[in-house]
Amino acid sequence: MTFRQARWDEPSIWDLAPSTPGEPAPAIPGLPERMRRRERLHWPELSELAVLRHYTRLSQMNFGIETSSYALGSCTMKYNPRVSEVLARRKGAGELHPNQPESTAQGALELLWRLERLLTKVTGLPEVSLQPAAGAHGEYAALLMVRAYFRDRGELERRTEVLLPDTAHGTNPASATMAGFSTREIPSKDGCVDLESLKSAVSDRTACFMLTNPNTAGLFESNILEIAETVHRAGGMLYYDGANLNAILGITHPGRMGFDVAHLNLHKTFATPHGGGGPGAGVLAAGEKLGPYLPVPRVVKNGRKFRLDYDRPKSIGKIKTAYGNFGLDLRAYVFAISHGEAGLQHVARRAVLNSNYLGLRLGRFLPRPFSTLVKHEFLLSGTPLKARGVRTLDLAKRLLDEGVHAPTIYFPSLVDEAIMVELPETESKRDLDEYAAAFERAVTDTPERLRAAPQHLAVKRVDEVRAARDPTLCWKDLRQRTGNAEKGPPAPAAP
Numbered sequence: 001m002t003f004r005q006a007r008w009d010e011p012s013i014w015d016l017a018p019s020t021p022g023e024p025a026p027a028i029p030g031l032p033e034r035m036r037r038r039e040r041l042h043w044p045e046l047s048e049l050a051v052l053r054h055y056t057r058l059s060q061m062n063f064g065i066e067t068s069s070y071a072l073g074s075c076t077m078k079y080n081p082r083v084s085e086v087l088a089r090r091k092g093a094g095e096l097h098p099n100q101p102e103s104t105a106q107g108a109l110e111l112l113w114r115l116e117r118l119l120t121k122v123t124g125l126p127e128v129s130l131q132p133a134a135g136a137h138g139e140y141a142a143l144l145m146v147r148a149y150f151r152d153r154g155e156l157e158r159r160t161e162v163l164l165p166d167t168a169h170g171t172n173p174a175s176a177t178m179a180g181f182s183t184r185e186i187p188s189k190d191g192c193v194d195l196e197s198l199k200s201a202v203s204d205r206t207a208c209f210m211l212t213n214p215n216t217a218g219l220f221e222s223n224i225l226e227i228a229e230t231v232h233r234a235g236g237m238l239y240y241d242g243a244n245l246n247a248i249l250g251i252t253h254p255g256r257m258g259f260d261v262a263h264l265n266l267h268k269t270f271a272t273p274h275g276g277g278g279p280g281a282g283v284l285a286a287g288e289k290l291g292p293y294l295p296v297p298r299v300v301k302n303g304r305k306f307r308l309d310y311d312r313p314k315s316i317g318k319i320k321t322a323y324g325n326f327g328l329d330l331r332a333y334v335f336a337i338s339h340g341e342a343g344l345q346h347v348a349r350r351a352v353l354n355s356n357y358l359g360l361r362l363g364r365f366l367p368r369p370f371s372t373l374v375k376h377e378f379l380l381s382g383t384p385l386k387a388r389g390v391r392t393l394d395l396a397k398r399l400l401d402e403g404v405h406a407p408t409i410y411f412p413s414l415v416d417e418a419i420m421v422e423l424p425e426t427e428s429k430r431d432l433d434e435y436a437a438a439f440e441r442a443v444t445d446t447p448e449r450l451r452a453a454p455q456h457l458a459v460k461r462v463d464e465v466r467a468a469r470d471p472t473l474c475w476k477d478l479r480q481r482t483g484n485a486e487k488g489p490p491a492p493a494a495p
């Protein structure tokens with residue numbers, strides 16, 4: 001299979017046609033004058049066909065789950081079933097307004113209520129809030145709940161520390177710091193939490209221990225009950241980062257493992273679209289201690305009626321407009337009920353089988369730091385490539401030339417030159433075999449070609465440091481930087 005990505009010399013839409021100022025915004029009865037847009041919007045003058053071609057060409061210079069396998073470890077890049085997309089666009093869902101009367105949104109509220117019930121079963125925790133918009137948002141909200149809990153107990157002054165394993169996702173320490181805690185790293189032993197180190201680190205300063213299980217090395221923390229007991233004995237809370245839930249869906253759950261609070265990434269495990277920063281759904285589930293602190297509103301059922309309940313005195317309050325990302329909640333619900341309980345178990349089993357199968361195949365080319373059975377994802381180390389003057393980054397770029405997406409690289413940091421691979425249950429054996437073949441071609445290529453990759457993509461290597469530090473995210477930014485004042489919309493009015 002030879003891959004050549006489409007490459008169009010496609011200009012920006014503003015360069016395709018002169019822009020003309022549109023009509024001034026009309027006066028809308030009841031809308032205060034100060035809220036009316038004063039400047040005129042500029043639109044490129046293009047035919048419908050020209051616009052269609054422009055965006056179709058751009059889409060051909062892209063990569064997505066609908067093009068090929070997307071092995072980004074930890075991210076669970078699975079197929080988003082079309083039936084969910086169709087349902088999410090129906091009038092009653094797609095045109096729902098957060099301010100419409102509850103009596104006209106009973107179906108939507110019932111769906112949220114049913115999803116909450118379903119997620120209590122999935123997590124084994126009795127209370128659920130669908131508010132957070134991403135995993136990191138859920139983490140942050142949960143840590144605010146932990147703060148509120150200890151404030152109520154008069155322990156907040158003392159409990160200032162959040163403990164994290166060295167395999168933790170970067171969002172965990174970031175959320176803890178943003179929520180006002182200091183962080184402390186617990187070392188791993190053979191890829192899992194070192195229990196002795198944890199025991200000596202917990203104290204009456206411990207507010208919380210954040211853990212994902214299976215962890216980011218793809219290993220199940222089989223000491224989890226002892227971990228829970230250790231943290232609880234010190235009076236701390238145990239937080240479940242549910243991004244890796246796919247591997248245990250319907251088989252076990254955070255409640256059974258002793259966790260007090262969990263976030264689930266519906267956009268990973270429950271097959272809703274994600275990437276590029278959103279939208280997501282990082283819903284929260286909590287046990288009895290932290291349940292009262294969950295964000296409002298909560299959906300409640302009174303007789304046959306559903307309503308939103310804001311009357312939760314201990315709640316940390318509202319953390320998101322409306323009630324969460326309804327469109328994603330709907331897709332997740334459709335995914336869950338169309339699989340059913342047995343189907344969700346099958347998802348987990350199949351995802352774990354995929355991981356082990358591909359792990360064995362790729363393990364022929366690069367060493368696996370933990371060569372046991374894995375869950376969810378597996379790690380390779382690119383260290384041997386260094387001797388040939390090749391970096392893990394080069395291999396990742398070379399894989400793109402094979403038409404597949406690269407794995408996650410340089411994470412977790414406890415493995416040198418880490419390569420983290422995950423192809424979830426939606427990938428067939430044929431897809432896995434093709435991925436392994438692509439990996440073999442890439443890893444055995446010459447150092448020169450590896451360092452020069454990618455050759456067949458519309459965009460070659462980008463300056464990643466500059467992209468992160470100095471992003472140009474829209475036309476207005478670009479125009480300001482290049483001083484090109486002729487084209488495009490007028491510069492934003494000074495505030």
Ligand SMILES: *Cc1c(COP(=O)(O)O)cnc(C)c1O
Nearest residue numbers: 074134135136169171241243280
């Ligand atoms: C993806 C991920 C997160 C963060 O979720 P976002 O929705 O991207 O904010 C946290 N932990 C782990 C292990 C993850 O894989």
